[in-house]
Amino acid sequence: MKHVLEIEELTVTFRTENGDVRPVDDISFAVRPGETVCIVGESGSGKSVTSLAILNLLGKGGEIGPGRIRLAGEQLTEKSGAELRKARGKDAAMIFQEPMTTLNPVLTIGDQLREAIRLHAGLRGKAANAYAAELLREAGIARAEQVLKQYPHSLSGGMRQRVVIAMAIAGKPKLLIADEPTTALDVTVQAQILALLKRLRTDHDTAILLITHDLGVVAEMADRVLVMYAGQIVEETDVFTLFDRPLHPYTRGLMKAVPAISDGPDYRLEAIPGSVPDIGRLPQGCRFHPRCPAAADRCRGEMPTLTPAAPAHLVRCWLAGQSPAS
Amino acid sequence: MVSFVARRLLVSMPVLLGITVINFFIIKLAPGNPVEMFINPNTPPELIEAKKEMLGLNSPFFVQYWQWLLQLLQGELGYSFSSYAPVAGLIQERIGPTLLLAFSALIAGLLVALPIGIFSAVRHNTKWDYFLTGLSFVGTSLPSFFLALGLLYLFALKLRLLPTGGMQTLNGDGGVLDTLLHLILPVSVLAVVVIGKKIRYVRASMLDVLQQDYLRTARAKGVREFAVTHKHALRNALLPIIAVFGMEIPALLGGSIIIEQIFQWPGIGQLTMQSILSRDYPTLMALNLVAAIVVLTTNLLVDVLYALADPRIKYR
Numbered sequence: 081m082k083h084v085l086e087i088e089e090l091t092v093t094f095r096t097e098n099g100d101v102r103p104v105d106d107i108s109f110a111v112r113p114g115e116t117v118c119i120v121g122e123s124g125s126g127k128s129v130t131s132l133a134i135l136n137l138l139g140k141g142g143e144i145g146p147g148r149i150r151l152a153g154e155q156l157t158e159k160s161g162a163e164l165r166k167a168r169g170k171d172a173a174m175i176f177q178e179p180m181t182t183l184n185p186v187l188t189i190g191d192q193l194r195e196a197i198r199l200h201a202g203l204r205g206k207a208a209n210a211y212a213a214e215l216l217r218e219a220g221i222a223r224a225e226q227v228l229k230q231y232p233h234s235l236s237g238g239m240r241q242r243v244v245i246a247m248a249i250a251g252k253p254k255l256l257i258a259d260e261p262t263t264a265l266d267v268t269v270q271a272q273i274l275a276l277l278k279r280l281r282t283d284h285d286t287a288i289l290l291i292t293h294d295l296g297v298v299a300e301m302a303d304r305v306l307v308m309y310a311g312q313i314v315e316e317t318d319v320f321t322l323f324d325r326p327l328h329p330y331t332r333g334l335m336k337a338v339p340a341i342s343d344g345p346d347y348r349l350e351a352i353p354g355s356v357p358d359i360g361r362l363p364q365g366c367r368f369h370p371r372c373p374a375a376a377d378r379c380r381g382e383m384p385t386l387t388p389a390a391p392a393h394l395v396r397c398w399l400a401g402q403s404p405a406s
Numbered sequence: 407m408v409s410f411v412a413r414r415l416l417v418s419m420p421v422l423l424g425i426t427v428i429n430f431f432i433i434k435l436a437p438g439n440p441v442e443m444f445i446n447p448n449t450p451p452e453l454i455e456a457k458k459e460m461l462g463l464n465s466p467f468f469v470q471y472w473q474w475l476l477q478l479l480q481g482e483l484g485y486s487f488s489s490y491a492p493v494a495g496l497i498q499e500r501i502g503p504t505l506l507l508a509f510s511a512l513i514a515g516l517l518v519a520l521p522i523g524i525f526s527a528v529r530h531n532t533k534w535d536y537f538l539t540g541l542s543f544v545g546t547s548l549p550s551f552f553l554a555l556g557l558l559y560l561f562a563l564k565l566r567l568l569p570t571g572g573m574q575t576l577n578g579d580g581g582v583l584d585t586l587l588h589l590i591l592p593v594s595v596l597a598v599v600v601i602g603k604k605i606r607y608v609r610a611s612m613l614d615v616l617q618q619d620y621l622r623t624a625r626a627k628g629v630r631e632f633a634v635t636h637k638h639a640l641r642n643a644l645l646p647i648i649a650v651f652g653m654e655i656p657a658l659l660g661g662s663i664i665i666e667q668i669f670q671w672p673g674i675g676q677l678t679m680q681s682i683l684s685r686d687y688p689t690l691m692a693l694n695l696v697a698a699i700v701v702l703t704t705n706l707l708v709d710v711l712y713a714l715a716d717p718r719i720k721y722r
Contacts, residue, residue, distance in 0.1 A: 137625055161631075168628035176626075181619040186641045186716055196627045231717040247627065 083150070084255045084287040085111040085134065085172070090147030092126075092133050101359045103129040105311040106147070111255065114285040118298045118319075120334070121308035124356040127291045130308070131259045134289075135168050152254050170200050173248035177260035179240035183232035189216075189243050190228035193250065200251030211250075219246035220276055238269035242276070249280060256280070259291045274300055295338050299323060307331050310357055310367040313386060317393040327395040329372045366398070374399055407713065410721035411706065418702045422695075426478075429694040430471045433687060439463055440487040440685040461487060474691060483695075484688035488680070493692045496677060501696070503573055504666070504673030506585075508658040510593045515600030516651060522601075523608025528635055530613060538605065545602025550661065554595045554668045561591060571670035592669045596661060600654055607650045611643040618642070644715045652708035656701045 092104040103126045111117045119127040132138050134149055136156070149156040152171040156164060176182040184192060193212040197203050203211050209228065216224035219242040232240055241261060248256055258277065262270040274297065280286055290301055298305055298319065305322045307315040307330065315328040326332045333352035343349075354371040357363060363370050369379040378398050386396045441457045458464050462473060477484055483493040526538045562570040569575065569588050578584050615621075616639055624638045625631075659674070666675030674693060681689040713719045 135626060137622055139622075165628050165630065168626055170628060174623075174626040176619065176623060178619055182623045184620040184624065184638050184642070185718060187638070188717075195624075195629060199628050233718050244623070247623075251628075 082112065083110040084113050084115075084152060085289065086148075086150040087130075087134070088148045088150075090130070090133065090149060091145065092129050092138065093143045093145075094141050095143070096141075096360070098360055103311050103359050104133060107308075107311075107313050109306055109313065109316065111287045111289055113254065113287055114281060115303050116281060116288040116290060116301050117304045117306065118290045118292060118302035119306045119308055120292060120295065120298055122293060122356050124310075124359070125308040126311040126359075127293075127308050128259050131174070131257050131289065131291050134257060135172060135174065136164055137168075137174070169196060169248070169253065170251040171253060172255040172257055173251060173253040175241070175244050175248050175256060175258040175261045177263050179237050179244055179264060182244055183240055185232055187231075188228065189230055189232065189235070193228065193243070193247055196247045196250040212246075215246040215250055216243070218249065218280075219243070220272070221246070236269075237265050238272065241265060241269075241273055245273070245276060245280075249284070249286075252284065253286065255287045255289060257289045257291075260293070261290070262297060263292070263294070270297075277301070295334060307334070310362060311359060312367065312396060313394070314368065314396045315394065316386070317390075321390075321393055327389050327393065327400040328368075328397050329374055329399075330368050333371075366396075407710070407721055411710065414706050414709070418706070421702065422698055425698040426475070426691065426695060427471065429698075430474065430691060431467070433685075433690050433694075434467060434470075436685065438685055440687060443488075443684045474688070478695075483692045486681075486689045487686045488684040488689075493689050496689060497674070497692055497696060500672060500674050500677050503671060504659065504662055504675060507589070507592055507596065507662055507666070507671060507673060508655065510589055511596035511600060511658055512651065512654060514593055514597040515604060515654070518597065519601045519604035519608055520647070523605045524612055524635060524640065526605065526609045527612035527616060530616075535609075539609070542602045542605035545598050545605075548598065548602075550595050550599055551664055551668060553598060554591070554665060557591050557594060558668070571668070573672055588669075592662075592665050592671055595665055596658060599661065600658070604647075604650060604654070608643070608647055611646045612639060615639045615643045641715070645712060648711045648715060649708055652704050652711070655704045656697070659697060659700060 087110070088108045090104060090107050091102055093100050093102050103124075105126070107126075107130065109117070119130060121127050129138065129142070133142070133144050134151065134156070136144060138144070144157065147157070151167060154167070154171070156167060159167070183189070190209065190212055193215060194208045197208045197211050197215075201208075201211060212228055213224040216227055221227055221239065221242050227235070227239070227243070232243075235243065245261075256277070261277070262273050265273060277288060277290075278301065281288055288301070290297070292298060302319040304318050305316070306313050307322075307328060309330050315322070315326065315331050322331065323335070326335055330352070333350075336350040337352065339347075339349055352371055357367065357370070365381045366372070366375070366379040366384050369375040372379065376399065382398070384396050384398045386394045389395045389400045439458070440461065441454055441463070445454060445457070455464075462470060465473075474484070483497070485491065486493055486496060489496070522538055522542075526535045529535050558570055561568045568591055571588075573588050574580050574584050575588075612635075616635070618639075621634055621638055624634050629638070662671070662673060663675035663678055665671065666673045667679060670676075674696070677689065678693050680686070681693065709721070713721055
């Protein structure tokens with residue numbers, strides 16, 4: 081199997097009172113076994129919707145299609161609800177942003193872990209309990225037996241995220257989809273959770289699709305990066321090229337908006353002017369042109385396509401070939 | 407938990423005492439007195455006076471209350487002014503049928519309202535949801551005496567399937583099945599009101615929970631949709647549901663006053679009605695005491711159930 085996950089021309093439509101909107105509009109990418117792919121972008125860029133669409137967890141109103149999602153060699157977009165459910169947690173598992181709200185407050189950690197174990201490892205009773213403790217230890221929780229009997233409210237945010245990760249690896253998935261897994265945690269805990277994810281990747285050869293808006297996390301984790309803007313991929317390349325030679329004006333704007341520790345106290349942080357457009361009212365032409373410092377006439381009238389600017393470096397910008405990164 | 411319950415029981419003592427004072431006062435405020443209520447109007451006034459003196463009705467209000475309280479503290483509820491039977495015995499023989507009626511209605515209400523409320527919430531804003539919410543509106547709006555008469559007409563008079571009233575067939579075998587047949591109509595009437603109100607509460611509580619992140623986590627694990635709603639969501643929606651169903655117990659006891667009249671159910675409701683009409687003070691005070699104890703116990707029970715349903719609630 082060459083790819084764990086292959087997404088081709090995926091579109092997600094939400095029906096609203098003001099017409100249909102497409103928070104994800106015709107995106108394609110693939111993840112290889114053991115690879116970490118990061119999706120970066122501001123809030124509203126469609127990165128979370130993309131992550132939820134893979135296992136069809138969009139909820140009411142969100143429709144997937146057209147487009148194809150292939151997970152572990154199987155076409156998910158053609159599966160029935162029951163078949164799709166079997167893939168959840170088994171072929172791909174998810175880790176969410178808010179560890180405070182992603183665990184059920186009235187069930188013990190053990191209840192919730194054993195449920196995943198029963199579904200994906202087929203273990204029950206004592207065997208399930210032993211495996212649950214083993215998973216917790218693997219996720220870096222020392223007093224596992226004790227934690228199994230506890231309820232989520234008695235654990236810290238970092239501990240809860242470890243529990244969520246333990247739950248996610250119960251079915252030994254080939255792909256972990258992590259939607260902003262460290263955003264709600266403080267920095268030291270963030271570093272621990274990222275280290276844990278890295279270890280899981282090397283130990284089990286698990287591929288990771290990491291959704292984040294934090295370029296620090298990208299630099300730390302990613303093999304390859306997709307930059308999303310207003311529902312589209314605007315740049316895709318490996319992590320080194322992205323940081324050395326970003327081509328899309330949006331990517332460059334994001335890089336400039338990261339404060340450096342060497343910046344003096346009077347340094348004014350550069351920000352991209354404006355905000356992400358409302359997906360119900362997208363601008364004509366390139367979706368980024370109203371905020372782009374280099375926008376030309378062509379950008380206002382015609383949507384650029386995602387084209388290779390260099391080997392394995394895709395960019396959606398008319399000017400990418402002409403103006404190398406400064 | 408045990409110390410919490412003990413403390414709550416202790417605190418409820420003065421509350422109970424206060425309730426009896428207020429009740430006594432209100433009962434005395436009602437015009438007329440027991441003697442005038444059941445004595446031939448041609449009785450000579452001195453006889454009436456003698457009777458009043460005998461029953462202690464001429465003493466000041468607080469003396470009368472004090473005597474009642476002293477009696478109660480000795481475990482004595484007194485004798486009925488109208489039937490001269492011991493009040494404790496009257497209540498004892500009638501509380502059973504009332505509790506049977508009220509709890510049957512509560513359980514029936516729970517068994518119907520819970521699944522319908524969940525179903526309605528899961529199919530939020532669909533035709534099914536509108537239909538069931540509309541039905542619950544009808545259930546709440548129907549006056550129970552009207553529904554009772556309608557059901558009596560249909561099932562007892564026209565179809566002759568069910569008895570018109572009472573708890574057992576006269577000269578019947580007095581079996582469980584016979585009582586069950588007699589229960590169907592009054593329980594249905596009481597339950598319809600409960601169901602109508604509670605569908606809304608269950609639906610609202612479930613809707614609130616159905617938005618929560620942890621349900622998405624459960625789905626992402628591959629949990630079946632039925633288990634997502636009935637295990638993960640319902641457990642969390644239970645708190646407000648416990649509260650509203652708990653509050654229903656006193657309401658059911660009150661509501662059964664009318665229903666017991668219509669169906670000649672030999673319960674507390676009938677006794678209450680008779681005692682009010684004859685200004686039977688000792689019986690009324692005892693009935694009020696029972697009602698107050700039911701309300702206070704229900705509140706305590708609800709609090710205890712809270713802690714059982716939600717691990718985040720801990721009493722110290």
